[in-house]
Amino acid sequence: QQQVKQSPQSLIVQKGGISIINCAYENTAFDYFPWYQQFPGKGPALLIAIRPDVSEKKEGRFTISFNKSAKQFSLHIMDSQPGDSATYFCAASLWMDSSYKLIFGSGTRLLVRP
């Protein structure tokens, strides 16, 4: 119930295309859904996040769509660029053992071809 399932495992997109990464969860106690971006050899860094009372959040070319009833959320990267090539992790925040924890998805490796 504490899992966050992420797909696809890898994704190849042409420059200018749309990249879509999907995540699903079961535990309705999750109350915050961030996406982290990780470049090779670096640590993950927060990219964009959404609260469950909002259905969509957009920051530049990055958009999170959130479907509370389906318990699914997705990251859309519009006009994908080679510089977007990275691993993307969805996550969900949960109050557990007297503190908030982040439960991460398994990651999606995105390659944007020139």
Place this chain on the structure above:
Amino acid sequence: NAGVTQTPKFRVLKTGQSMTLLCAQDMNHEYMYWYRQDPGMGLRLIHYSVGEGTTAKGEVPDGYNVSRLKKQNFLLGLESAAPSQTSVYFCASGLLAGHTDTQYFGPGTRLTVL
């Protein structure tokens, strides 16, 4: 500000050897975390700390110990390394326990246990 730093960047151990990974943050954050990252499994929480002098177990704590003697430092120890502990280890820190709190990650330590 250096943010979150980790020492060492790479290490090779033989089975049964011990070592300590050091994490330091200069952002005055209360919360610190140790994760391990394995292919196809995302980031899994090993141990965490909600303040100086405190530690708690995460999702995969077996075989690891931690200490937080100073607010800015969080140490991860492997007393008797096993090949199953081959992984990339990330330290992270956060200001508050709030569910919208951003976790800031270090660059990682790649550990190989032979």
